Amino acid sequence: MTLHVAVPEVEFTGVGKLFGHGRAVLEAVDLIVQKGEFVSIIGPSGCGKSTILKLISGLVLPTTGTIRVDGMTPKNARETVSYIFQDPTLLPWRTVQQNVALSLELEGVCSHRRQEKTSALLELVGLRLVVDAYPRELSGGMKMRVSIARALATSPRLLLMDEPFAALDEMSRDHLNEELLRLRLEQKWTAVFVTHSVAEAVFLSTRIVVLKPNPGRVYASIPIDLPQPRSAAARSTPEFEALVAEVAHALRGARAQ
Amino acid sequence: MKRRLITLADALAVFGALLLLWQLVLWIFRVPRFMLPSPWAVARAIEARFPSLATSFAITAEETLGGLLASIVVGVAVALIFAQSRWVRRMLYPYTLLLQTVPIVAIAPLILMWVGAGTFSVTLIAFIISLAPIIANTTQGLVSVDENLVHLFLMHNAPRSQVLFKLRLPHAVPALFVGIRIASGIAVIGAITGELYAGSSRVGQGGLGYSILYASSQLQTDYLFALVVAATVLGFSFFFVVMFFEWYFLHRWHESARTPEVE
Numbered sequence: 001m002t003l004h005v006a007v008p009e010v011e012f013t014g015v016g017k018l019f020g021h022g023r024a025v026l027e028a029v030d031l032i033v034q035k036g037e038f039v040s041i042i043g044p045s046g047c048g049k050s051t052i053l054k055l056i057s058g059l060v061l062p063t064t065g066t067i068r069v070d071g072m073t074p075k076n077a078r079e080t081v082s083y084i085f086q087d088p089t090l091l092p093w094r095t096v097q098q099n100v101a102l103s104l105e106l107e108g109v110c111s112h113r114r115q116e117k118t119s120a121l122l123e124l125v126g127l128r129l130v131v132d133a134y135p136r137e138l139s140g141g142m143k144m145r146v147s148i149a150r151a152l153a154t155s156p157r158l159l160l161m162d163e164p165f166a167a168l169d170e171m172s173r174d175h176l177n178e179e180l181l182r183l184r185l186e187q188k189w190t191a192v193f194v195t196h197s198v199a200e201a202v203f204l205s206t207r208i209v210v211l212k213p214n215p216g217r218v219y220a221s222i223p224i225d226l227p228q229p230r231s232a233a234a235r236s237t238p239e240f241e242a243l244v245a246e247v248a249h250a251l252r253g254a255r256a257q
Numbered sequence: 258m259k260r261r262l263i264t265l266a267d268a269l270a271v272f273g274a275l276l277l278l279w280q281l282v283l284w285i286f287r288v289p290r291f292m293l294p295s296p297w298a299v300a301r302a303i304e305a306r307f308p309s310l311a312t313s314f315a316i317t318a319e320e321t322l323g324g325l326l327a328s329i330v331v332g333v334a335v336a337l338i339f340a341q342s343r344w345v346r347r348m349l350y351p352y353t354l355l356l357q358t359v360p361i362v363a364i365a366p367l368i369l370m371w372v373g374a375g376t377f378s379v380t381l382i383a384f385i386i387s388l389a390p391i392i393a394n395t396t397q398g399l400v401s402v403d404e405n406l407v408h409l410f411l412m413h414n415a416p417r418s419q420v421l422f423k424l425r426l427p428h429a430v431p432a433l434f435v436g437i438r439i440a441s442g443i444a445v446i447g448a449i450t451g452e453l454y455a456g457s458s459r460v461g462q463g464g465l466g467y468s469i470l471y472a473s474s475q476l477q478t479d480y481l482f483a484l485v486v487a488a489t490v491l492g493f494s495f496f497f498v499v500m501f502f503e504w505y506f507l508h509r510w511h512e513s514a515r516t517p518e519v520e
Contacts (some may be wrong), residue, residue, distance in 0.1 A: 035374075057408075057412055059411060059412070061410050077413055078413070078414055079414075081412070081414050082412070083408065083409065085405045085408070085409070086405075087403070087405060089403060089405045089409055090408050091406070091427070091510065092510045093427045093430075093510045093511075094510075095430075103409075103413055105423075106410065106413035106414075106419060106423075107413055108414045134509055134510040136510060136511075136512060137508070154413075162291070
């Protein structure tokens with residue numbers, strides 16, 4: 001008889017990271033993200049939020065401790081991970097369709113499958129009408145949608161997002177937040193989301209991890225038990241307000257440390 | 258479109274005014290013809306000696322084009338090597354500066370001595386003088402890629418070759434065109450300078466540089482001016498052809514090729 005224990009999607013054990021000149025960005029971080037969770041990481045600047053994403057993706061190696069992604073080393077797990085950056089990071093010489101196809105192209109998917117998959121995704125993120133446009137013709141919100149579609153094209157199990165909506169106006173941001181939840185409901189990926197916005201984190205997450213700075217450590221982990229699925233109306237409930245207040249309070253505590 | 262026509266009209270008006278001024282200077286100061294011919298005399302020289310003028314033009318155009326194409330091919334290849342590592346760049350980059358700073362008039366006679374006079378040596382001189390801006394600009398374009406885009410490729414475990422050909426090279430195309438634009442101008446100068454030394458490559462006929470030398474030794478000042486006009490036309494032609502290709506390849510996606518909507 002085998003004992004079935006779910007392997008966490010992300011597992012940090014005693015992770016520390018020194019950058020050049022010996023400055024500690026992260027110290028003794030223990031963090032577990034279970035499959036299916038939507039975890040937001042929030043904290044004052046300089047607490048190593050983005051570094052955590054880079055460590056999960058294997059773009060940066062930890063100085064101490066171990067990191068497992070779905071039980072594997074970050075580099076070996078890359079095939080199942082997608083990264084959405086703060087900037088849309090589109091290739092300006094490619095059309096919307098070609099940009100979305102890029103990730104599939106790099107994974108060696110044949111052009112017929114690519115076409116099929118990108119068309120479906122562009123439909124899903126509401127970009128069907130601009131498939132042949134170039135990035136410079138798009139608004140900031142639309143560029144971000146292309147970036148999201150590109151990340152989802154490879155059907156990731158884990159989605160890493162580094163303040164993807166920070167540069168957008170509040171309306172586009174709220175709208176994209178709602179769409180992100182809708183996509184998650186359909187595709188069931190796990191997410192690690194870095195943000196500066198408490199309201200955004202509460203709206204999206206199943207759990208919020210608050211980091212404290214200098215060096216970055218986990219200060220608090222707050223479950224967000226708002227009912228799913230969440231619509232725009234969820235933002236105006238007293239439960240939502242209460243959670244925003246709680247997270248904001250924790251954030252002040254982390255800053256004071 | 259309307260605005261472009263107006264600028265063209267403006268340019269023509271300035272040109273007309275300059276010709277008028279030229280003619281006035283001749284009348285007022287009674288300049289001898291062999292010192293400064295009238296615009297009219299230059300026009301007549303162009304007409305009367307058009308066949309030989311056209312031949313000289315064609316020879317120089319061919320040498321310039323050969324040199325420029327060679328410098329694009331070699332320059333991009335060198336830039337691709339430079340883009341591979343900071344170490345390689347640090348080792349070899351100073352030599353491209355050397356290429357840029359060595360006076361072409363000093364090395365042209367050497368090249369003629371080594372490879373012999375003729376179209377080939379002039380092409381070689383045009384190539385050498387136009388190489389540096391292409392290497393410098395293309396290298397800059399290849400290495401100035403957004404770090405996150407590189408990360409994106411790494412996330413898909415893309416090999417170096419894919420990062421180079423799907424990311425760095427297309428990213429460098431606008432910079433490459435800046436390099437070609439600069440190079441095309443100096444390639445013409447290089448070819449003409451080369452011809453001053455190379456002499457006649459075909460019996461009785463040479464490029465614009467050779468003909469300029471010959472015309473000045475014969476005090477055929479009106480023809481000398483005709484040759485200067487031809488050299489200018491050659492420079493402009495290259496510039497506009499490069500501009501066309503730049504527009505053709507970049508106008509759909511690159512910001513620089515966008516026509517401004519407001520003044």
